[in-house]
Amino acid sequence: MKPFGYLRARTTDEAVSAMTRHPGAVFLGGGTNLIDLMKLGVATPDLLVDVRGLPLDQVADTSDGGLRIGATVRNSDLAAHHAVRTRYPALSQALLSGASGQLRNTATTGGNLLQRTRCPYFQDISKPCNKRVPGIGCPAREGTHRDLAVIGHSEACVATHPSDMAVALAALDATVQLYGPDGERSVPVTDFHRLPGDTPDRDTVIRPGELITEVLLPPRPEGAVSVYRKARDRASYAFALASVAAVVTARDGRIEHAALAFGGLAHRPWRARAAEEILRGAATTDDTFTRAVDAELAAARPLRDNAFKVELARSLAVDALAALTTRN
Amino acid sequence: MDPTSERENSSGQLGETRHRSAVALHINGTPRTLTLDHRTTVLDALREHLGLTGAKKGCDHGQCGACTVIVDGRRANSCLLLAVAHDGARITTVEGLADGDRLHPVQEAFLARDALQCGYCTPGQICSAVGMLGEAADGFPSHVTEDGGDGSAPARLTAPEIRERMSGNLCRCGAYPRIVEAIEDVAS
Numbered sequence A: 001m002k003p004f005g006y007l008r009a010r011t012t013d014e015a016v017s018a019m020t021r022h023p024g025a026v027f028l029g030g031g032t033n034l035i036d037l038m039k040l041g042v043a044t045p046d047l048l049v050d051v052r053g054l055p056l057d058q059v060a061d062t063s064d065g066g067l068r069i070g071a072t073v074r075n076s077d078l079a080a081h082h083a084v085r086t087r088y089p090a091l092s093q094a095l096l097s098g099a100s101g102q103l104r105n106t107a108t109t110g111g112n113l114l115q116r117t118r119c120p121y122f123q124d125i126s127k128p129c130n131k132r133v134p135g136i137g138c139p140a141r142e143g144t145h146r147d148l149a150v151i152g153h154s155e156a157c158v159a160t161h162p163s164d165m166a167v168a169l170a171a172l173d174a175t176v177q178l179y180g181p182d183g184e185r186s187v188p189v190t191d192f193h194r195l196p197g198d199t200p201d202r203d204t205v206i207r208p209g210e211l212i213t214e215v216l217l218p219p220r221p222e223g224a225v226s227v228y229r230k231a232r233d234r235a236s237y238a239f240a241l242a243s244v245a246a247v248v249t250a251r252d253g254r255i256e257h258a259a260l261a262f263g264g265l266a267h268r269p270w271r272a273r274a275a276e277e278i279l280r281g282a283a284t285t286d287d288t289f290t291r292a293v294d295a296e297l298a299a300a301r302p303l304r305d306n307a308f309k310v311e312l313a314r315s316l317a318v319d320a321l322a323a324l325t326t327r328n
Numbered sequence B: 001m002d003p004t005s006e007r008e009n010s011s012g013q014l015g016e017t018r019h020r021s022a023v024a025l026h027i028n029g030t031p032r033t034l035t036l037d038h039r040t041t042v043l044d045a046l047r048e049h050l051g052l053t054g055a056k057k058g059c060d061h062g063q064c065g066a067c068t069v070i071v072d073g074r075r076a077n078s079c080l081l082l083a084v085a086h087d088g089a090r091i092t093t094v095e096g097l098a099d100g101d102r103l104h105p106v107q108e109a110f111l112a113r114d115a116l117q118c119g120y121c122t123p124g125q126i127c128s129a130v131g132m133l134g135e136a137a138d139g140f141p142s143h144v145t146e147d148g149g150d151g152s153a154p155a156r157l158t159a160p161e162i163r164e165r166m167s168g169n170l171c172r173c174g175a176y177p178r179i180v181e182a183i184e185d186v187a188s
């Protein structure tokens, strides 16, 4: 590992100005992804700007009935939070389905959103990878890609985004609050992560030096229920092969509102707008659910070894929708 | 960090460019101050600088749990924690669990149930179990917790709950059945 400086920022201004002074600086959250990548030689920062001392460690109600989640709130605390468990169960379930008790105690909201792909070539600096070195090539397309993308990928990169939390946030219409050299801005989670296109080195739309300060959840729509389902190679402590977050409001056998996002399938949480279109106003039957999910997954272009993920995603989503609508 | 380095850090100069800092850690109740390269993990500080070899290095990448210690009351993988980022932290390792000659109830249960074979994963399993029991007492849910809870009551630790909550600790010897029994003994 390359030697580096360390700064514990006390204010968001101090954090952002350190980034402006040092082009080789990166923020340190819990470090569960960054330190791993530094050990692997994938991340080589000159300076770590530790954000855990910033006053961003609270979960609080907003005046409109939503929730404000600080960037340094630990994943375990967020999953256990009363308001999250009762109002946004999909978020709590997504967090609890990820990593381990130890890792969730360390990982932060901001770091979770910005964790890098688990593509094996990305993590191995002896192999080429367009995400590490743009233009050098992508061995995953022909090589080991069983766990990688089936939708929205490009010639340049077929990686997936590994976060479970981000999938739930995408379905819940959360927004990321950013503070950087040019001030504050907010970006919907659904627009925060990118598709790879020709520039797979950029996972998200975050700009150099920008700090995630918090994530905002809008109020839960009246009567909405939500769930997170995840399929993986073992029962616990494994990344998603496919996952789904669903938020549904149904009345008298009709769907009033539905939001659906897939995880494990793409370079970003995959918000299923085509499926949602079909679900809105339709009857809460298995036929509707299958039609809607199939319409979304028609855009899938699986690679040689990962077509099974499409089928997994399909059954997870249909089951999730059925479970949410038979409950009320 | 010592007071001088705090000033250096906030002045935005030295702390940013040098590669070593003084770090104060409270290990098993004893304050220890070390000057460490920033690359030093808490696991390496314990094992290489303080001679506390209870926490084990299995994978060094957060994948096995052998390095689990308790940091400010919560279990964590010490291989992924930088010592410099834990200046001032209270850390409990397996060496600090016993009360004098009286073993911690989780240690007693592991002995009584013979919940190990080679023992390499055991310090991590025990620290993880101690941390996990605290989380359950605080009402933390798990992936297998039935819906409807809101965290106001302690979580009930059935065998599936224990298995899920302990999934961050691998055991290559496969002592899992006895590990679950040992923890059930303490939880009930």
Ligand SMILES: Cc1cc2nc3c(=O)[nH]c(=O)nc-3n(C[C@H](O)[C@H](O)[C@H](O)COP(=O)(O)OP(=O)(O)OC[C@H]3O[C@@H](n4cnc5c(N)ncnc54)[C@H](O)[C@@H]3O)c2cc1C
Pocket: A026, A027, A028, A029, A030, A031, A032, A033, A034, A035, A036, A051, A071, A072, A075, A097, A098, A099, A100, A103, A106, A107, A108, A109, A110, A111, A112, A113, A114, A115, A116, A162, A163, A164, A165, A210, A211, A212, A213, A237, A238, A239, A240, B061, B062, B063
């Ligand atoms: C063995 C293992 C299994 C795992 N399994 C899962 C799983 O099943 N599901 C899952 O979702 N995740 C899983 N994870 C990943 C884990 O969730 C992430 O490592 C964690 O959420 C990252 O959070 P952190 O705070 O530790 O981030 P860090 O490692 O500190 O940071 C990650 C990135 O975010 C940046 N960053 C951090 N905070 C901010 C901020 N406030 N503003 C701007 N940039 C910031 C850092 O510069 C870095 O680039 C697993 C990890 C391991 C090691």
Ligand code: SF4
Pocket: A117, A119, A120, A121, A122, A128, A129, A130, A131, A132, A137, A138, A139, A140, A141, A148, A156, A157, A158, A159, A200
């Ligand atoms: S899929 Fe993306 S991350 Fe993986 S090797 Fe190809 S370019 Fe790199």
Ligand code: FES
Pocket: B056, B057, B058, B059, B060, B061, B062, B063, B064, B065, B066, B067, B068, B077, B078, B079, B080
């Ligand atoms: S050594 Fe830390 S998790 Fe394996």
Ligand code: FES
Pocket: B115, B116, B117, B118, B119, B120, B121, B122, B170, B171, B172, B173, B174, B175
């Ligand atoms: S007892 Fe040998 S690894 Fe667990």
